[in-house]
Every structure is written in C-alpha cells, then in structure tokens.
Amino acid sequence: MKTPYGTECEYFYGDYLRGRNREECRLFAATGQAWNTSLCRSCPVPEIRRANACQFIRLKPRVTRSLFSGFQRQVQVTAFCEKSRDVVKEPHIGCGQCHPLPPIFEIK
Numbered sequence: 001m002k003t004p005y006g007t008e009c010e011y012f013y014g015d016y017l018r019g020r021n022r023e024e025c026r027l028f029a030a031t032g033q034a035w036n037t038s039l040c041r042s043c044p045v046p047e048i049r050r051a052n053a054c055q056f057i058r059l060k061p062r063v064t065r066s067l068f069s070g071f072q073r074q075v076q077v078t079a080f081c082e083k084s085r086d087v088v089k090e091p092h093i094g095c096g097q098c099h100p101l102p103p104i105f106e107i108k
C-alpha cells in the first residue's frame with residue numbers, strides 16, 4: 001500500500017473506507033514503538049525492500065533525532081538475517097549467504 005508520501009511500502013496499512021481514517025505501520029506495531037505518518041517521509045524501509053526482497057531479512061526500525069536533520073524525527077533501521085543468524089551490515093545488499101557469486105568469479 002502507498003504511504004501518504006506516495007511510496008509503496010509493504011508495512012503501511014490505511015483504512016479509509018466509509019469515513020474511517022486509520023493508518024498504521026506494521027513494522028513499528030510489531031516492535032511496540034509509537035509511530036505516525038510523518039516518519040514515512042524519510043523512512044529507508046521501502047527502498048531497502050525494493051533493493052533486497054530476501055525472505056530471511058528482519059528489519060528493526062528505531063526513531064532517532066540528529067543534528068544534521070535539524071532534530072527532526074527519522075527512522076533508522078538495523079537488519080538481522082534469520083538464515084545466517086547474523087547482523088546484516090548493509091540491508092540494501094543483504095548478508096550474501098543466499099546469493100553467492102557464481103563459481104566463475106571464485107579465485108582458486
């Protein structure tokens with residue numbers, strides 16, 4: 001579903017039927033953290049999921065404020081792979097276990 005900022009996000013849910021106006025982020029809801037739609041504006045999650053659709057990656061969002069963003073609330077994401085059981089340093093790419101390089105690229 002598209003967020004109010006026009007980005008397709010698998011975790012966003014909006015119910016506007018018959019005058020309802022219910023919106024939620026199921027990624028934040030799963031972690032029990034407070035959320036509002038303004039966080040979608042600069043959230044990296046839709047971009048990460050477009051770049052890496054791995055079924056084993058688990059994203060964990062966190063709201064931060066930094067000096068460089070003028071102390072505006074921003075979403076930061078950490079990632080964990082359930083297959084390799086390791087932290088994923090670069091969520092856009094993944095841990096590399098599911099997508100090894102073809103043998104032609106291996107150095108013998």
Ligand code: SF4
Pocket residue numbers: 003009010011012013024025026027028039040041043044045046075
């Ligand atoms: S905060 Fe991020 S993950 Fe949650 S609905 Fe908005 S864009 Fe999606």
